[in-house]
Amino acid sequence: AQTVTQSQPEMSVQEAETVTLSCTYDTSENNYYLFWYKQPPSRQMILVIRQEAYKQQNATENRFSVNFQKAAKSFSLKISDSQLGDTAMYFCAFMNPPGANAGNMLTFGGGTRLMVKP
């Protein structure tokens, strides 16, 4: 079964600085999908960024970027120029492709609580 591990339960960062959240996963598949979701205190889970394993280029979305290391099974999220609104729980998630074991199902890590300080 797939597992997703987020080793940092809590982190904090000063406003305008950069922070990196770590995520590792375990799979025997070669092609799969990785996601970072954000859950602010209002509780609505929001997609931050998505990566397809067969793409070597790291995904970026404005201030959010990932460092995808396929051989190491690592998928870290970098937040640049942190803003107060970035305060939230961040979840790393893994998805097998259709046809694979639990294909198209999301497996979540335990989450990292990020606090952005003014």
Next chain:
Amino acid sequence: ETGVTQTPRHLVMGMTNKKSLKCEQHLGHNAMYWYKQSAKKPLELMFVYSLEERVENNSVPSRFSPECPNSSHLFLHLHTLQPEDSALYLCASSQGGGRGDTQYFGPGTRLTVL
């Protein structure tokens, strides 16, 4: 309404009550999901419906009963729950059938079982 909506947002029930959670998606998606989010555990997938057919159960206790009458609506019927069932229940939807479809989540229902 846009995106994925859930009602009620908060629910308190006794162990002998019967209640239902409702989810509606306005995105034209074909797949819908129920997740349980407890304080001490990662999000747990409970049920998946694709084109209104259940495709994943994940060994959820029978006191939770899902219903998907059409591709836009998903219900979770609750009966004789236990205090450990208190959690945030999240609904999500996705296009369905594709590769790595992004799931879009609702705001959740905070359930407390007394």
